[in-house]
Amino acid sequence: MxxxxxxxxxxxxxxxxxxxxxxxxxxxxxxxxxxxxxxxxxxxxxxxxxxxxxxxxxxxxxxxxxxxxxxxxxxxxxxxxxxxxxxxxxxxxxxxxxxxxxxxxxxxxxxxxxxxxxxxxxxxxxxxxxxxxxxxxxxxxxxxxxxxxxxxxxxxxxxxxxxxxxxxxxxxxxxxxxxxxxxxxxxxxxxxxxxxxxxxxxxxxxxxxxxxxxxxxxTGPGWLSALSDKHMSIALAAIHGDPGYPWTLQSLAGRVGMSRSVFALRFRDKVGDTPMEYLTRWRMLLAADRLKTSSDGLSTIAESLGYDSGSAFGKAFRRIMGCSPRQYTKASPVSVVSGA
CATH class of the missing domain: 2.60.120.280 (Regulatory protein AraC)
Structure with a gap:
């Protein structure tokens, strides 16, 4: 047996x-x-x-x-x-x-x-x-x-x-x-x-x-595998290091020493998103976390993440998160997330 x-x-x-x-x-x-x-x-x-x-x-x-x-x-x-x-x-x-x-x-x-x-x-x-x-x-x-x-x-x-x-x-x-x-x-x-x-x-x-x-x-396309790429890791570190900075395609390309067109193609190939899509998504992830874990108001969070207009921030949040910031704040606490 x-x-x-x-x-x-x-x-x-x-x-x-x-x-x-x-x-x-x-x-x-x-x-x-x-x-x-x-x-x-x-x-x-x-x-x-x-x-x-x-x-x-x-x-x-x-x-x-x-x-x-x-x-x-x-x-x-x-x-x-x-x-x-x-x-x-x-x-x-x-x-x-x-x-x-x-x-x-x-x-x-x-x-x-x-x-x-x-x-x-x-x-x-x-x-x-x-x-x-x-x-x-x-x-x-x-x-x-x-x-x-x-x-x-x-x-x-x-x-x-x-x-x-x-x-x-x-x-x-x-x-x-x-x-x-x-x-x-x-x-x-x-x-x-x-x-x-x-x-x-x-x-x-x-x-x-x-x-x-x-x-x-x-590794396949995605932000995780992009961290092993010398140039893309510099761009990601810049975005994460100062998410409220008014980053543009040109300024990020200049940070890694590449032309704007080559950088855009390389970033999309490695990360799976355009640089500006990734920047917006990361800002909204940070915003969502702060809405749940801090007492900061919407205007404070929006301004710290580079948004002068509350309406522009709300529009971006709704596009990424699927609901408004206020709806997200009132939602029930997040449960354990499945790996499926």
């Missing part, structure tokens, strides 16, 4: 930890790079951090999830099969993977095995404190599940493929410190270890995103 996946207590203990809120566009005087700003604006929260062990041959099915899952293979080897993705992914020790679309997936030591549903495995197996004792020959997976409570998580999720697989040796070396610390915290729990594990999982997520965007072969 096949040995099942044995979950650890941390795998099923939902611990919601709010990460530091964004200061983007709030006059903090502290500049954050575009990736940090977008992550902060999406308000990622660690839903659960932990790990589980695979003892012998097994397969387990995980249902559709919200947000992003980020896990790493600490020891051993198994297969990752994601619904809608044609080819299975072989995971080796040190590999890391992100699942940003919320698609159902399966982890298996053998592709021919019938998968056991996650809920069934949990009810049948209960909680085992031995799961992370590094049993010889066992396979170990650890990481975190992140909910995104910002109202515009799609800006991040839509820029990522269904599976982000970190497998190059140089990339795994960059992840090694976090993985080793996470393994130690889970194997030998100490006071405060749960919080440390959650922060290490968040570090893994950011590091994996950085490594993904540095791998130009695996």
């Amino acid at each position: 096949n040995s099942p996946i044995v979950p650890s207590a941390t795998e099923f203990q939902a611990q919601l930890v709010t990460l530091p809120p964004s200061q983007a566009g709030q006059g903090s005087g502290q500049y954050m790079d575009p990736l940090s700003e977008v992550l902060a604006l999406m308000k990622p929260q660690v839903y659960v951090a932990g790990g589980f062990a695979v003892l012998g041959d097994a397969a387990i099915h995980f249902p559709r999830h919200q947000g992003i899952k980020c896990y790493a293979m600490l020891a051993g080897q198994c297969w990752l099969v994601v619904e809608g993705v044609a080819e299975p992914v072989q995971l080796n020790a040190g590999d890391c993977f992100l699942l940003p679309r919320g698609l159902p997936f399966r982890l298996a030591t053998d592709l021919s095995l019938e998968a056991v549903p996650y809920t069934v495995a949990r009810a049948r197996l209960g909680i085992s404190s031995e799961a992370l004792g590094m049993i010889k020959g066992a396979r170990y997976i650890a990481g975190g599940h992140f909910s995104l409570t910002g109202s515009h998580a799609g800006m991040l999720l839509q820029s990522l493929p269904p599976v982000v697989h970190i497998r190059r040796e140089s990339d795994k070396a960059a992840m090694r410190w976090s993985l080793e610390r996470l393994r130690e915290e889970l194997r030998d729990p100490k006071p405060g270890g749960s919080l440390i594990a959650q922060q290490l999982a968040y570090t893994m997520l950011i590091q994996a995103l950085r490594l993904h965007l540095s791998d130009t072969a695996s």
Whole structure:
């Protein structure tokens, strides 16, 4: 009889930890790079951090999830099969993977095995404190599940493929410190270890995103992949660094040292929007966040984002957000955003 996946207590203990809120566009005087700003604006929260062990041959099915899952293979080897993705992914020790679309997936030591549903495995197996004792020959997976409570998580999720697989040796070396610390915290729990594990999982997520965007072969059009382009990253940093500045196509092209026509084509090709479309969308994302999280009035927000006219600001907001600023402010609080 096949040995099942044995979950650890941390795998099923939902611990919601709010990460530091964004200061983007709030006059903090502290500049954050575009990736940090977008992550902060999406308000990622660690839903659960932990790990589980695979003892012998097994397969387990995980249902559709919200947000992003980020896990790493600490020891051993198994297969990752994601619904809608044609080819299975072989995971080796040190590999890391992100699942940003919320698609159902399966982890298996053998592709021919019938998968056991996650809920069934949990009810049948209960909680085992031995799961992370590094049993010889066992396979170990650890990481975190992140909910995104910002109202515009799609800006991040839509820029990522269904599976982000970190497998190059140089990339795994960059992840090694976090993985080793996470393994130690889970194997030998100490006071405060749960919080440390959650922060290490968040570090893994950011590091994996950085490594993904540095791998130009695996990235498609979108603001995330554009960060790996020397010229486009300068333009994005300029927009994010001073969103209220009266940027024009000419001034942005001059900032990166390109002609206006070449810059416009290159930006559209890399980002998927024109420079002015991206600028307007980013301003409205900042405005939406401030409407929900600050006491600033509409005129103050509009002026800080480069709009002299309240009507022009309202028109732009309605076009991007689908409603007026006042309607958005009165809307119910945003719930956790699905990665689907």
